[in-house]
Amino acid sequence: MPTVAGVLLFVVGIGLVLDSGFISGGVGASMADYVAAFALLGALLVARAALVAEQSSAEPPTVETKADLPVPGTEVDDLLAKIDANPLDRIEEHDELRERLGTIAAAVFSDLYGVREAAAREALADGTWTDDPHAAAFFMGQYPEWA
Structure with missing residues (x-):
């Protein structure tokens, strides 16, 4: 009406x-x-x-709270912290870190350049995957003379 x-x-x-x-x-x-x-x-x-009227005023929507999501790379940061904290375990931790990052780096290198993963691992091992001597030395498993 x-x-x-x-x-x-x-x-x-x-x-x-x-x-x-x-x-x-x-x-x-x-x-x-x-x-x-x-x-x-x-x-x-x-x-x-x-x-x-049943509802006399508008109700704002429920405010979303921040989600607690894991931060990428925290495991690598933890490994690096363990390497710095305990020099006695440095070689074992460094080898573990090199192996974990080597797997990821080989997969990325393989996808990026269209080579097989074995060829990518070989490029990591001999340092031909980059022109950065520090990065190459990390995956070569030996300390360079300039270090």
Whole structure:
């Protein structure tokens, strides 16, 4: 019912704005009283609808919290920390780190250059996979003379 009354009031209002002769006799003092009465009636209908509504205000969505995801590379960082912390186990830890990174590096090298993984491992072992002497020395398993 409030929707029908609202649409009717809207049509009458548009008619009055576009053509003052829409209602015979024009707009006089008594017509202003009718418009005020309709406006008051519309305001009361809106207020009633707001009071009867089940939800009076919008509820914001639930805020998402930060997910605790593992950080890539933490295992490598832990291995490097163990190498630095305990010099006695340095060779074993270094070999473990070299083996783990070598597997990854060979797979990436193989995919990137389209060679077999055995050829990629050979390139890692002889240092021809890079022009960086520090990186090459890491996978060659020996300390270079400049170290």
